[in-house]
Amino acid sequence: MTEFGKLLKYLRTSRQVTQSQLAHNLISRDTVVRIENKHQSPSFETGAEILEKLGISLSDFDKQRAAYNPNSFSELSQLFLYQLSSSGDHQTLKRIKELARKIYQEDENSTARNIMLAVEAMMKIDDDNFDVQKLKSLRCLLKPVWKDLSKIDEWCMLDLRILDTSLFFFELETAREIMHHAFRIIDKKYPTLAGLKAAFSANYCYLLILNQKIKAPFLELAESRKIASQTGRYDLVLVADIRRIVLEHLPDYKIKVNHKLAILNDLGAQKLVISLRKEINTILAR
Incomplete structure (x- = not known):
């Protein structure tokens, strides 16, 4: 709120x-x-x-x-949520960022400010490969978002989406706290957004992998896969499978990974496939 x-x-x-x-x-x-x-x-x-x-x-x-906040805020909300559920491009992100900045400057709407910062971070991540150092360099950018939302007992739908998008940029303990608090809010207030729990879990798993927490990701990946399966997020079931295969690094891992990526591609998740290929390269280079 x-x-x-x-x-x-x-x-x-x-x-x-x-x-x-x-x-x-x-x-x-x-x-x-x-x-x-x-x-x-x-x-x-x-x-x-x-x-x-x-x-x-x-x-x-x-x-x-x-x-x-008439029309413009409604437009911003729809654009931001559409971007998260589609294969939106850099131009769409830029449009969202500019609209959010305009609303924030006119009305000091903190949600618009949070969207602006989250999208700016997304744009920088899209331009670069994932790694811990780059994420740390962007962490300061997202500090105002957490400073704002950490004071609020109950997050609204947009707050949840912003935090899910920004989870990569938090310290591990803070990210875990955010994830579990988001689970409680979704269960209590937004049961129709159960699939968002799978997204939080998947993002937290990758944060663990980036921070080279070797044992934890296997446990979290199993839990993430379970949540994704229970909530019908079969794209994130495949993401958990791919991450586990890459971490195990068995001799035939490339064949198995390519098979899973092909299924994702057939599901229409082309942007996710591109992101996963970058992610795989980052994991293998650790």
């Missing part, structure tokens, strides 16, 4: 509800002030109760949130 306080104030005043009335028998008026001024983020339960007092459901709040 990155913009919870700002939108809460708009919804409260539009309904002519005072801060004292909203706080009554729930929280203190000072807490309402801190939330609306973005100095404090409520827990998921408290946030839901606050919205209930205003007669707003969580799903309605998410719709209001998308509509609050």
